Amino acid sequence: MSELQYCEILKTNINVTDMAKTLDYLGSHLDALRGSYICVANVHTTVMAYEDKAYRKIQNSAAMALPDGAPLSVYSRRAGFQEAQRVTGPDLMAELFRRAPQNGYRHFFYGSTPQTLEAMRVALRRDYPGVAIAGMYAPPFRPLTQEEDREVMALINDARPDFIWVGLGAPKQEEWMYTHRGRLNAVSVGVGAGFDYLAGTIRRAPRIMQMLCLEWLYRLMQDPRRLWKRYVTTNIKFFRYIRRERRKDL
DSSP states (O other): OOSOOEEEETTEEEEOOOHHHHHHHHHHHHHHHTTOEEEEEOHHHHHHHHHOHHHHHHHHTSSEEEEOSHHHHHHHHHTTOTTOOOOOHHHHHHHHHHTHHHHOOEEEEEESOHHHHHHHHHHHHHHSTTOEEEEEEOOOSSOOOHHHHHHHHHHHHHTOOSEEEEESOTTHHHHHHHHTTTTSSSEEEEOTTHHHHHHTSSOOOOHHHHHTTOHHHHHHHHSHHHHHIIIIIHHHHHHHHHHHHHHHHO
């Protein structure tokens, strides 16, 4: 993948890629990517970016915006990018962890709670022998002071990670990565629920549901009270906005 390709979806630039190409790009451009960040985009974040210019700027300022949500890669293929495939945050993490013995990457984890991070540590050592955990930090549930923020930046940089996995949920994780761009000597990747999947606090959808673009439904079934509005409303908005943009092009 010598050059990055994008498909514009609701004014957000989503990468046209697949897992193999993404891993190849990260491996060959890691040093150039240090200090930048990668968004893992889905229907929810794309709708938010369409409705909020400031958040759209954050998405479009990323070094990459990977199509985590299946509808994004489907849209890209229908727009003529036949090679477009889904690249999810949890799958990207797993692939990089699995390659630990040969790539030697160091990983820092920022977000969630101390309990979840400790469960992740146990799972990583069990499931991915040889993975290098550079450090973990669970921020308090309040904004950090400037002094605290400087201390955290020093903590992360002193740990010498290659990847900083950020699990704050959207839009907080993207806002955090954008604010700290250029201040961290690693590439940051926002992975949403990826920490909970690793820790085992949330079960991921079976592969068949992922392939059928139904992972959102599986999440909804697990936590309907909290997620119904996000998934149902946002999915409706996504397809309505797509129709609106198509009418503009006619």
